Amino acid sequence: MVRIVDVAKKANVSTATVSRVITNSGNVKKETIEKVMEAIQKLNYQPNILARQLRRLETKTILVIVPDITNTFFSNILRGIESVANKNGYQVLLADAHNNVERESNFLDILYQKKADGMILLTARIDQNVIGEISKEYPVVLACEYFEGSQIPTVSIDNISSARKATDHLIGLGHKRIGFISGPLGGVLGRDRLKGFQQAMAQQNLAVPPFLVQEGDFSYESGYNLMLKILTLDLPPTAVFAANDEMAIGAIKAIKSKGLRVPEDLSVIGFDDIKIASIFEPALTTIAQPTFEIGLKAMELLIKLINKDSITKNQYMLEDKLVIRDSSKELS
Amino acid sequence: MVRIVDVAKKANVSTATVSRVITNSGNVKKETIEKVMEAIQKLNYQPNILARQLRRLETKTILVIVPDITNTFFSNILRGIESVANKNGYQVLLADAHNNVERESNFLDILYQKKADGMILLTARIDQNVIGEISKEYPVVLACEYFEGSQIPTVSIDNISSARKATDHLIGLGHKRIGFISGPLGGVLGRDRLKGFQQAMAQQNLAVPPFLVQEGDFSYESGYNLMLKILTLDLPPTAVFAANDEMAIGAIKAIKSKGLRVPEDLSVIGFDDIKIASIFEPALTTIAQPTFEIGLKAMELLIKLINKDSITKNQYMLEDKLVIRDSSKELS
DNA sequence: TTTATAAATGTAATCGTTTACACTGGTTTC
């Protein structure tokens, strides 16, 4: 292994000067720079980042905890994060929680052990107080999810109003008996979307019988199974709102498995607008989130936190969009 | 920040002893261990991993370069890798190349800078010689892809024989005019699957007119566009083999867009068996790769390399499986 | 009791950088 001293010797300067050259921190004569660069070339020297990190007490790495990497919804957020990260010399350490709270918590050690300078959470299943404590000591940004009454910087859409928008779409099509397949009600995200649904229904004085609301876990399988359950009702709904696309697709598959058609017999609307939403048949009506921008903004905020820059506000709400495709249709 | 010296002072021992306790490297009296643990608890001490890494010249981190994180095919391989990694105290640094060779090469710096102890490549677009050189100096394992005539440890299926198997399936159903949508022919993976296709066709003395072979890039879009192109032929094929599922689904969408049906008018077979393959309609006939096992084995090999254990052989071929679903059907 | 051996602990060097501070020699300012 070739070290900075080797370069220094070869170039006949001190290690300090070499260091100044590789970090281009100014105040080095042009010729000296050339000498040093030549030595670096010849020796094929690469600075040892560990040593630098130890000295500077920073890692230039940030941690992103994803609830489930197989859900393509998150991929695009990641790309947004990465794009800002790389532009600023940060590397992204990706942690996949496999939808498992315990795994999620374990990743926090990475932060404690100073292996990362900050963290973006794309999930909020860890205890709010724990995260609250951590965020006092380390830079933390929440994306998509959020905690009620928390001061942690957050980037998301307005889930309540989006869910209202989706529900209004169905109501506008003449549906009155609408089912809802929710996300886990343990999280705000799941609760908010349910809240939006309920608000929209209430506004039009439409009833929401409890058995028309089923709690899922955002997985394809839960969408499938819960829809089957809903279909066993004497008076099944004419439309269903699933709190994410994966469950919506599961629901449609369940509907089809019973010989019914979407949207002719039942309208279905999803949430997220993941890639298959437009490929699947019928193409899914859904709420599109500005995923890339969410990632972008989250990383920008995190960098500000790391640099201890002041942050003007800590709740960023981005615009979503209703995308009407083939899975929803006027009640006939 | 609380350091090891603080703990040492509090527990009235030397830093060496504290270090021995936290790395439990033996030879410490029970009572002393207790004293130290108590101090650690009280001070809420967390060892600084950077310092440890610098001293030991290892990072306990491995780098995985994925060609495209949005392709769910890789997610399961990652889980295999992670499962072995975590069991052995390694963290996984995920690098997403966005299907971009340049990005891919840039990640190599992570290795040069000693930010990772080794690397698993799930893609092989980087120049073979470059990788060859790197693998002499750093632990490197290739998964899924491989280089011809290279000594780098590799875990994959036998793509040639798998492609032959897929083609034989179509031939067995009576198809004689079969189209092939390949992956990028710049990579062995793309070439091998084409080779298997050609071999199977040749074995049955079936012609492969050049225009029935189209080069895609493994993306949904390329599958869609190339299928449209194939359908403009005067005598279109009765079956199509796409070199991965994403392209197969693109192809099916294209076929449908022309008012044709799968499998009634054309049979389609894919490759990989990603999750949507079974959800999509028609459910896709495809070759299932043992993704989790591939990841597992790759990480096991990498750990051996890192530990400089001897490796008995360096080409691991795992078993794939033909999964017959609804997108392929006897020629009527 | 003495000696040999093993167990437990401490001292200080080390990993490879960065950077505060000191130094040199030259230029500018009054």
Place this chain on the structure above:
DNA sequence: GAAACCAGTGTAAACGATTACATTTATAAA
């Protein structure tokens, strides 16, 4: 011509752990 300043460089002390080696203490053997 002294004082003040600056550009360019070097010296050596950090950063926070691990660990080779030295030392002390306890235990066993003679």
